[in-house]
Amino acid sequence: MAKDEKLVVEVIAAHNLMPKDGQGSSSPFVEVEFEHQKRRTRSKSKELNPIFNERLVLVQQQLSDSRRFSPTAAIALEATMYVVIFAPDDSQLWSPHVGVLELGILGATGLMPMKIREGKGGSTDAYCVAKYGQKWIRTRTVVDSVCPKWNEQYTWEVFDPCTVITIGAFDNSHVHNNGPVRDARIGKVRIRLSSLESDRVYTHSYPLVMLHPTGVKKMGELHLAVRFSCINAGNMLHSYIRPLLPKMHYVEPLLVRQVENLRSQATNVVAARLARAEPPLGREVVEFMLDHGSHLWSMRKSKANFFRLVAVLSAPIAVGRWIESVRSWHRPVQSLLFVVTYVVFVAAPELILPTVLVMMAITGLWRVCCTCVARVKVVVGGWGLYALRPPRFRSRLPSPLMSFFRRLPTQADSLL
Template sequence: MGAIERRTDDKQVISRWFNLDNQFGNSAESKVMMTRFGSRIHLLVSLDGGYHVLDEATMYSSDVKPTAKQLWKPQIGVLEMGILGATGLMPMKIKEGKGGSVDAYCVAKYGQKWVRTRTVVDTLSPKWNEQYTWEVFDPCTVITVGVFDNCRLDKSMINNAGARDYRIGKVRIRLSTLESDRVYTHSYPLLMLHPTGVKKMGELHLAVRFSCASIGNMLHMYTMPMLPKMHYVHPLSVNQLESLRYQALNVVSSRLNRAEPPLGREVVEYMLDHDSHMWSMRRSKANFFRLMNVISGLVAIGHVIESIRNWHKPVYSTLFVAFFLILVTMPELIIPTVLCFLSFVGILGYRSRPRNPPHMDTRLSQAESVYPDELDEEFDSFPTSRSADIVRMRYDRLRSVAGRIQTVVGDMASQGERFQALLIWRDPRATFLFVTFCLFAAVGFYVVPLKVVLALWGLYVLRPPRFRSKLPCCAMSFFRRLPTKADNML
């Protein structure tokens, strides 16, 4: 390893010849054979420190620094966390003569630094009162705190090598949601999804403070690339990133398993969200509704514009037409008006800002309305261990969902191919009409001022419904008649 070249940038790596040693043992004869020339291998190999190797899910990343320490930028602040305690924990095991019990401990992970609290034995309301600090290099990162039940203390499981610590729940806090130098003392619900549904396992009490050395440096970080330079100069493929993440998880798991006290692989996998890429009907529905929530704002704006365009409220429609004509006659006001509107909306939303860091949301996760079979599918092993009939039913359901997705993707591809068909002469008559229109439109835009064209177009679009036809316009009819490559698909 010492002979391998180390690089931190995209410089060219020089290939080298390496001798192949012939080792047959420790005898004198074998040592003589090792001194003889056997063979060589030509390798182009390097240790690249310019990349950041993810060991956790991308959306919950706690570290984006490159591997090589000499490339690290100065820290921008310090994160302090006090793990105070937990209340109302659900009993995880039964002890003789004591009923339900929990031997709870906490694990916190930020960057490359993992910390673990002591185990508080046999209580449903443990108190840890331990404080930890981390250096912060990027504010747009996440710290993860998990609570587990220590099963390695059970005397009946001491000699059981397969003892696994139970998951109680975890909390994620994004540092960018914290105000600088403010202490947040808050109770976070510990929610777990079980084969029977979502359960609240208790509450975790944390005290968090993010101290920033310089506000200017932190604000400057928002304009910098998220990942190191090498990720953009010579980007890694998705398969390489997934393979590296799996190898990094194995390295971290083996390292923490040798710590004192050790952390089991099940703890590391839960903290790093190793199963975030697995199929889940619940997650699919949750992501769909997240997308719809984002699009709903644009849809609402479209409904308002359509209402104005249909003159449902003549006063507002008249004011909108007058405002449109003012912007057309003075186009230098368009961008300032849009920016002032966005600033006004942001200022109005300041009073309704969240006062505490957000926690797990069962409604957002679609955990409250999930069906039992979907939960059973999510907790099934990979490959599946269910019967053939259940697998067949789930496969048919997955085919129906994938079919709808396939239809939407195909429709989007058809719209893009119609734009391409305007100029590639696949439909000669349609391309001829479009080219002819472009020539006449070029002359028209040259002769007629742009302000007049925009004013006429706006008045035509915003005309009252009594002057409109219910049929699609000529441009839309023309576009829908353009050919797509769907005709050539089997």
């Protein structure tokens, strides 16, 4: 288990309580809530001056250390593709880091005005938040500027190059407002380290895009300088053949609802911890950086999935419509040719296969089919041998080759 700190609350007594049961008495108890943990004392029946003398113990998990956290908490924070590192809780079991990540947050241009001020028009009080692993950083707030300049630099130790750093931009709503307000989201950028060339400085502008009810909208551009320095090429190459998740996640996998529940609880713990930081981060900032609620249903996702399904079924639907048009004789020539061909094939079925082969040769599909069949034979043969291997050589863990391909960056990750 992770190293925890205990918060002990000693409840001694209470005096002169107000009666609440309508009979001039009450049955009080004390309840303590801390970081989504609740503890309560025993109830004292019909007592307005109760004496408890009880100790309530609450546990505070130490998630602030960027290298001391449980794998379950790491999975619960983000989707698996964005989780940065899985490390044991014991520091003696840590693997040596493979490199150092340096991030320079230079500035932003063309930010959309997020608030209206009297006599000044549109304005933005922007700041940035970057997250890699369990280490979060926040820049200073540049007041009243749509082209802020930060010029701040931060570093992280990298234990796995197939990881992601997240940088988000927000509008500080507390500058001219003392009430309980939420910082507005401007946008965020994700960069996968495996898409970076070692020891090369990348200085680029990244678009900040947000999804609004009216559609996707560009909110500005964020200027970053990124460099990943590899200090141990052997360990870095070895990390590519390791599974993405720890062994127990393959031996005893969690259900989807369990993962989402853990993810929600871990988000609550991290949000409570960062709210006590200096300067503090609001819950809305943490949820945006961790994609909290991304698994929930939305009309946009439903429409996108519907159109994907329609695209997959478009070919069968087109064939069905053509058959229906033949049956309804909307095009008499096509219907007549189809009926004649059908009668010929029924009268002489031995002509079906030669006719199909001739048509394939004319259209050039024969060579394509031969090539596809050869590839299918190789794939099916290899998969069959792999599936029928003796149980002694089977494992629930993915093979090194599969782990290597899963760790390669996709085209969506190649942002630079």
